[in-house]
Amino acid sequence: MRYLPLCLLACCLAAADMEVKDTPWCTITVPKTAKHGEQVEAKIAIKAGAISEDSTLHIDLHKYVGKDRKPGAGHAKPIKVTAGAAVETTYSPTVPEDASAVSFVVYLLPAGKNNWSDHTNVTELGVKIDG
DSSP states (O other), X not given: OTTXXXXXXXXXXXXXXXXXXXXXXXXXXXXXXXXXXXXXXXXXXXXXXXXOSOEXXXXXXXXXXXXXXXXXXXXXXXXXXXXXXXXXXXXXXXXXTTOSEEEEEEEEEETTOOOGGGOSEEEEEEEEEEO
């Protein structure tokens, strides 16, 4: 029982190092900071009942070099999402050496659609890179 306060402190410190974005359709959790060359994990949770049609979940990694945004730094394998279903997944790419920050772009495309212009939901959350 005497270790319980230490466990709670460790949990609180770990949570303090995370950034969370909650939207009506999903929640994204990422670390507040990362280092070049290390893996950075994004946790994505699609909420039950939030998606009204079968869709495909896409997670793209964009990097910033200085103030310039550079899409195409990576992407997760698309995941099929059944209408109304809750889905949880993670994506853990390696931080590019030239990135000053990265951003996880999370979006849904209706089943059978492949164009960005067809997306139904989109959100993103960034991670600062410590030199």
